[in-house]
């Protein structure tokens with residue numbers, strides 16, 4: 001049982017934008033707009049990688065997460081995880097997996113456990129990723145309790161992104177927030193995968 005389970009669901013109600021403000025550091029921008037697998041990039045830049053599941057439950061898509069592919073009120077399996085590199089929290093991820101998408105070969109996405117979602121969907125030849133949106137989070141965001149629990153900085157602004165993946169033309173909504181102190185904010189040379 002995750003020590004963070006009591007925080008689930010954290011939800012992400014943010015002011016999502018279609019473009020990254022000019023003022024954002026180019027290094028952070030590179031992580032925000034990287035369309036490749038985040039799991040793979042984190043693994044390439046760490047000795048150890050770990051995924052912790054905060055929780056999963058069936059719920060309804062709400063207004064602020066609805067999009068052209070998943071309507072408000074659609075039944076979804078919500079999954080929230082933390083990705084760690086060398087035991088340092090990197091990413092809080094919240095995914096909405098519509099029940100109507102969890103069919104056929106994609107049924108396995110309902111039973112991922114600690115296997116990263118990206119490790120499965122990026123192996124699909126039919127994968128398409130729709131446009132990324134970004135958002136800035138502040139200490140007052142709902143994530144601040146998570147940051148407190150993880151012992152992360154309360155001061156810094158931090159950024160996230162979201163996009164829709166289509167696998168066999170079935171939509172999956174994925175939002176990822178780079179937590180304070182993550183590699184995404186450390187402008188140093190990294191391994192390019």
Ligand SMILES: C=C(O[C@@H]1C=C(C(=O)O)C=C[C@H]1O)C(=O)O
Nearest residue numbers: 037038039081093115116117118
């Ligand atoms: C989509 C990816 O999968 C990652 C793993 C997730 C999970 O297991 O729930 C969710 C979002 C991503 O951080 C990726 O690796 O790019």
